[in-house]
Amino acid sequence: MSITIQDIALKAGVSITTVSRVLNGKIKKYRINEKTAERIIRTAKELHYRPNILARSLRLKKTKTIGLVIPDISNPFFAYVTKSIQTTAYQAGYSLVVVNTDENINTEIEQIELLRSKGVDGFVIMPVGIRYDHIEALQNDHGTVVLLDRCFDELETHSVVVDNHSGAFQAVTHLIEKGHRRIAIIQGLLNTYTNNQRVKGYRDALQRHGIRIDEHLIVGKDFRKENGYIEMKLLLNQSERPTAIFTTSDLITLGALQAVYEEQLRIPDDISLVAFDDIDFAPFLMAPLTAVSQPKELMGELAVKLLIDQLKSKGKTDKKRIVLNPHLIVRKSVLDLRPESLPGYALNTDTARNP
């Protein structure tokens, strides 16, 4: 049986009240005799006392625990964010209950319900994004929430996001500046904040440069690897193949790469690629990957800090949306199609070069 405050009280010859007070450092506040305090602390150590956090949490109505809702821990982007969340939370004295939703809205709803039952003090949620009523309900019931990576325009919550529009805009603009005109986008989960913004960034970049938007070049339906693979396969087998592809997440990129190499094509010679999400191995890929990098660690850290601020101020603070800037890292996965970059081919402009 584990040691309780009671055991200490007995052994030290005081009441459990006094023990509790001493162990909580309320010695001055409750004017406990120094010697008594010392004796209690000693006995606690002797017995290897370990407070029962369940009991404490029940009494105090707080658990010093944050519920973290993630779509997919195995995705490197989320893994990094998670690590930074874990670290920041731990430093602030909070621990983490982690749940995985697999981008499934029903799982998300269930899991949030579970976390509420567990009495977590607050939530950091990277929502699936296609519905938000459960999150709204959570907030209305005094749940303290910070949305991360994805948020809802219709819903006022604390949130930390990246300027996806800007990231996509930068990526596509880069392609255009390198002379690409037929640019496809493999998008992620439809009707989500992140995806909408990225697609909009794509559209706006094209429009800005007066390029007609071809709806057949906007493909894809979720953030999984398989989506990247299938859509890339189809794109590569189109009669008029695009010269460049913009993939909107790291797993999509992974699937897309598989398709490209299966088709015996080379990046960037046969097809150019820009990805959203910079991955560790990006510089070492066959074609070092030009990618939009997000401040992963910062995102996690900010989310936790925002949550804890809120927890301390009892949720009375105004809902803030923090928008961070992604930036494009140019490597070598984009072919330069401009005439001036092709010595001896001064008039060759729009078509993909055959190596």
Add this chain to the structure above:
Amino acid sequence: MSITIQDIALKAGVSITTVSRVLNGKIKKYRINEKTAERIIRTAKELHYRPNILARSLRLKKTKTIGLVIPDISNPFFAYVTKSIQTTAYQAGYSLVVVNTDENINTEIEQIELLRSKGVDGFVIMPVGIRYDHIEALQNDHGTVVLLDRCFDELETHSVVVDNHSGAFQAVTHLIEKGHRRIAIIQGLLNTYTNNQRVKGYRDALQRHGIRIDEHLIVGKDFRKENGYIEMKLLLNQSERPTAIFTTSDLITLGALQAVYEEQLRIPDDISLVAFDDIDFAPFLMAPLTAVSQPKELMGELAVKLLIDQLKSKGKTDKKRIVLNPHLIVRKSVLDLRPESLPGYALNTDTARNP
């Protein structure tokens, strides 16, 4: 204020005892009138009752929670394992409190202490590995533990590991078969189970082929990226550079790759590489990576199942060690140095080829 069993009792005009029983499905066992039961269930729904798991756990002395101790969630290998653990646990009705130790033994000790305070029912631990007294103590205090990925020969625990020796042996044997003789290993954290086994696999493979072991070719000290980078830098600048490197974890590989390309060298032409841990992007690297693949998902799943079995049988089962087999995936990061593979260079054997 959140709804309690009390509120339901009041509204339904019964005692909290009855409510509890109905809500726990003990209707028959305690002979509760069908209509009463129905009324209670209805009221519970109306009020959106959500059980307070803290209170329940306090009373029942179990939390339906597993503590997961990981060295580094952002490491893809651990991320995959974590995901599979999370999924398996959730299916079995358990949730996960996740802590990260950053490969720091003191953090590990602290965090395990915290998890004990939180009353988790069991532990899945991927220990740092340089000490095990705290884990032994945990077990002796009736803590239910499964060690994962790394274990201790001196300590009898349930554990799920990979045959690291075999993996390393396969990797190094492959190098030898391709004609390599000067093979270096960049090892991970010293005096840990995983590392010892991998280094031993390396040594045994060399010995088996009658190759003298050069202690200067056994370098490195931990599993981080920086270690891979630094050691690779040094190896590449040795007067008599090795022809092949065996990196013993994915982050080491990442750092090593950085060093190689910084030195303007190419894999496999200038240096060959075999890695422990297969990563998603391995096939798409400049030199598609020959690597030892571990059954990540299986490891996580087995660990949880083993833990839950134990939980059910109240820890009376014999301590099992499950050893899984890794396998080598041959890609293109190893140069074939054998004479017959070098048409026109029949006598060129041991030295690195200059491209």
Add this chain to the structure above:
DNA sequence: CATTTTTGCGCAAACGATTGAGCGATTCAG
């Protein structure tokens, strides 16, 4: 010496759930 102040500590309620024991009311047997 009588009163007030200070010191040092304990009582008991609360947090929300579970559960063995018990207790009236109804039903049944004889």
Add this chain to the structure above:
DNA sequence: CTGAATCGCTCAATCGTTTGCGCAAAAATG
């Protein structure tokens, strides 16, 4: 119609903490 069995439910203790209130003894004050 009486005693036993069954039904349907409640009482109250318990899990381990925290904390407002209060109380006795010691010390300080006049």
